[in-house]
Amino acid sequence: MDQTLTRSQLVRWRTAIFAIFLASGLSVATWAARVPAIISGVGVDRAQLGLMLFVGGLAAVTGLSISSIVLARFGAKRGMLVMMILFAIGIAVIGVGTDLLHSPGVVVAGLVLWGFGNGALDVIMNVEGAAIEKQVEKTILPLFHAFFSFGTVIGAGLGILAIGWGLDVFTHLTAIAVVLLVVAFVSIANVPAREAAMDAVDEPAKAGWRERLHLALSAWREPRTYALGIVMLGMAFAEGGANDWLALGVVQGHGAGEEFGAAGLAVFSVSMTVVRVLGGPLVDRFGRVATLRVLAVTATAGLLLFILAPSLPLVFAGAALWGAGVSLGFPLGMSAAADDPAKAAARVSAAATIGYIAFLAGPPLLGLISEHIGLLNTLYILVALIVASGLASPAARPIAGSHVGAGGGGRPRG
Template structure:
């Protein structure tokens, strides 16, 4: 049995997981913001940057895939601590490999550790976030993902400041790595031990082989793949915007680089705002209805972005695109974790599908766009977000789960007070 939590313990747990999401975003933006300096210091070409990104992506997918094995063996609480320490070491190695040793292989190793740790902790922090949802009875995973976005904003800002002040990548990376270690240790002390999360409870030894069998069983469940379709479409939409929206504005719509960056900022702000305030909407209308409306919004936004005859409408399309793509991933995670006993396995499986799309989708779009043009390629995103909307019924809460059920559940309970 999991321990009963006081209000103070619950608040500390929730705050700790908010901090973990923020630390993950902070680490990713730290690396991304210093890529120009890393390229310059190591005197490497864009093709070698591409190899770094490929290695990090492969390591991330391995981390995602093995997260359920780590949870089965060590539990979510200890697993998060270990994964965060791994990607903190990775961040430090990226810095030292750049400025101290000037070694491309060391940077590759750092990015591999960075990607693996971030991939693994992504599953675990979503498992914890879903458990907090269940404990509170409210949809708050979108808010956790908003904290990830806050982390990327903070990391990008600090990275820009460090670059402007000519701070070595090694010094910058070491400071961020130390911050991540502090967050990891503090979070570990404030995340409760939960039997449902595989944490060792009492004197009994964890039956990790049995939990591993449960983890692998998630890949045999049709609902896993239906949730994967939801997350795949929305991940393509988000990843495609991050990598190609600015270029679409600057080149295809003739807006130039500054307006391209501004349009991407509009997309990102729209997405973050909905993630901050979207939870109550989901609790009011339900996961399925929300996903259907948002998939339609994303499709309209992308179509408007493609077909708009002037730049103001392009910006409106970017905003609708961000709104529509905002909640697909967190709500897919929430749905995957409806059953606490199988949350780790299902979140790992669904997240793997979503992140493969997020990491592999944009490069695929680039390859296709060389043949048919970038704006024409974005029609693929329209088809995928429509498919997400069609599959959204898979996100309906399972029997016994009330989070994300919407107002019909409230009416069934009768009046309160």
């Protein structure tokens, strides 16, 4: 049975998971901010870079998919530590490949290490975040995801500073890799070992990892997993589509300048982050299902306004509604998947894999389709997927015995 935590232990645990989410976002933005220098350093064109990024994305999906095995074999504590070490090494290897060896192959190896580590970590840190929700009986996974966004902002800002200071990619990425390693060891030291997270709290437990693996894979046989996957797929597809195509939609679809494209994406990102920061209390007041339905309507309205808007201010208004609407689909899907602590790892891993495949594969697919029907018309696909996500939202209703996300202030209702 999992130990009872003191308030001090709970605060340290929560702070550690906030730091891990932030570190994950920091790792993404660190190498992404130096993409132009990476292209120059290894001598590739945009098409070749796209292939390199695809390999990194494939590694991330692989990490997501085998996160159940990682949890079953190592448990959450050791699993997170191993994966953070892995993606920190990957960040450093990208720098080595860019400036010391000028090798596209070494950069790809770094992207694979980063993608695999970050993909597997994503599931495990969400399992931990959902477990903290159960401890405090409040919805806080959206806030954890906001810290991921804060990490990307910090990473982008540090990238700007590094470029301004004339730091090469190797120096910049190696310095961040060291920071990530420090965060990893300090954070993991404050994460409690829990049987529900498959941590081996004693020696005999280590012998039963195959049984834990069987449990970890069991979620793929449950219909609720796929229903939650639809909730997360629609929102992840719409979020990923915005990250890659919103700015281009402003420029090519509405004839605005490039600076307005960047501004439109900023409006989307800020709106999404704000709702993630403030969304937890709303979910606790109104419940997951009602919140997801309202946000699906919001995202649908925002996308339609973005597509059809006759003026630039309305395009920005559509981008803001789009960002707000897709903000909580993924974290609330994670939270719902983790309603039963005994099966949280398995269910979060399965549902997250469905959602992240959409997040990674969706934007390239939209690009291919847009070549035939135009970019703004392609966005109607996102509208359809968001509607499907809203229709599947009843799957996020808390299971018997779970009160997080039920509404009424997050407390049991009579």
